Amino acid sequence: MNESSSDRTGRGRHGLSATTLRELERASGRLAQASVAAMEERLPWFNRMPAEQRAGVLLLTQAGAAGFVDWLRDSKEALKLTTDAFRGAPQELSRWLSLRQTVGLVRLAIEVFEEQLPELAADEAERAALIEGILRYGREIAFAAANSYAAAAESRGAWDARLEALVVDGIVRGETEESVLSRAAALGWDPAANATVLVGNPPSDDPPTVVFEVRSRAARIGRPVLLGVQGSRLVIVIAGPPADGNRGADILTGMSLAFAEGPVVAGPTVDSLAEAHHSAAEALSGLRAVVGWPAAPRPVRSIDLLPERALAGDAEAERLLIADIAKPLEEEAGPALLETVQTYLESGGVLETCARTLFVHPNTVRYRLRKAADLTGRDATDPRDALVLRIALTVGRLARARGLW
Structure with missing residues (x-):
């Protein structure tokens, strides 16, 4: 036994x-x-x-x-x-x-x-x-x-991810309620910090892979971010001072590496998270229109896509083209400056042809074009800026004809 x-x-x-x-x-x-x-x-x-x-x-x-x-x-x-x-x-x-x-x-x-x-x-x-x-x-x-x-x-990580998605969705839909700001604060975001929205294609169909890629890039540039995947687009909100100058370019370029192949559009930098919906709206408008500029840099600022956005029917882009270019040329520069820009564009950018048409010396044309560049920020001798000027003047004339200006 x-x-x-x-x-x-x-x-x-x-x-x-x-x-x-x-x-x-x-x-x-x-x-x-x-x-x-x-x-x-x-x-x-x-x-x-x-x-x-x-x-x-x-x-x-x-x-x-x-x-x-x-x-x-x-x-x-x-x-x-x-x-x-x-x-x-x-x-x-x-x-x-x-x-x-x-x-x-x-x-x-x-x-x-x-x-x-x-x-x-x-x-x-x-x-x-x-x-x-x-x-x-x-x-x-x-x-x-x-x-x-x-x-x-x-x-907690899963809950934070859901909360973050709600914040980004609220920004994209233009919600400025206190709930969006309080949720962002719960995620450690400073609501008073500057914000820039980037949009493009997600690098993967696997959400954890997307989160890892974005967080890794954000850690390298040393900036807090909020992110959300909405169907076939990835939306990233970057915190920090205005993204301009050499450092700003590095930040945007670094974060653009978190996206898949294809265009990446950055909206304007706004003063706080409460205004981030403006940046998101312009970035998304730029993403829809960027196909019209095959040679667009990556990332490209939404402000640099004003012609394509206007052609795509973006009323805000039309307003900016009129306010920043058409009105200054027509109301502030005087008829000689406006006529010089229009003639230069119509002559195909040939300085001598423009000078002969206006019966002025080529140096006079150069001087007037520099004055126009100082006034509008667009140089007519640059091919891209020439397109922006042409579209802006066309949009201005159409708005005036409709009685909108």
Whole structure:
């Protein structure tokens, strides 16, 4: 007749007798109290915790002490028992304590166990088995706590991703309610920071891959970002001072690498997140129209796509062309300057032809074109600027004919 070793020796799976196990069970409450007392004595930050939180740690420690006895009785269920014992606790502690602090609490509790439990053993063999069991149990508790913190972090990450998507969606749809700003603040965004919106194609159909790519690029340029994938487009909001000058170009170029192949359009930099919908609207308008400029740089500013946007029916682009180019040339520059620009454009950009048509010296044409460039920011001798000037003057004439100007 086969007998188990436990039946023959009177000891359990860990080499402990039933009497010792009962002693351990009776001592669990005292161990928990001693562990909390050690925490109060050795950990200064523990005493600064509210009474409710310290009471939660006491309950956790009591559950751990009771779970240790159950663990000793049946080591095959060790992982399940330890995880069950600490299942709810790390979810609460993660709001109060860091993982490092929690592991410190576990380590200190295990030290108390090592100091007080061996004296309950019946002999040296049980004492050695008990010390070994304490060390193994402490290791499994630490792993269980780390696993619970990791699960909590993943849950918070998923919630943050949903919250971030709501913020970006609100910006794209032009919502300026306080809820959008408060959600952004909850994500660590400074609502008063400057904001620039970039739009383009996402680098992957896998959302985690997109998030990783964008976050990696943002970390390299050292700027906070908000991101959202909306169908076939990726929207990124970049925080920071106005993105102009050499540093600004580096920032936009660096973030454009987070997009897939294809055009990337940057809206204007606005003063705060509350105005980011203006940047988003112009960036999206530019993304729809950029196909009209095959040689557009990457990224391209929405302001540089005014001709294509106007041809695509963007009323804001038409307004900007009239306000920034057509009106200054027609109302501020005087007829000679306007006539020179129009004649130069109609002559195909040939300086001498323009001069002969106007019966002036070529140097006079050069001077007037420089004056027009100073006034509008567009140089008629540059092919791209020449197109912008031509479209702006055409849009201005059409608006005037409709009585809109």
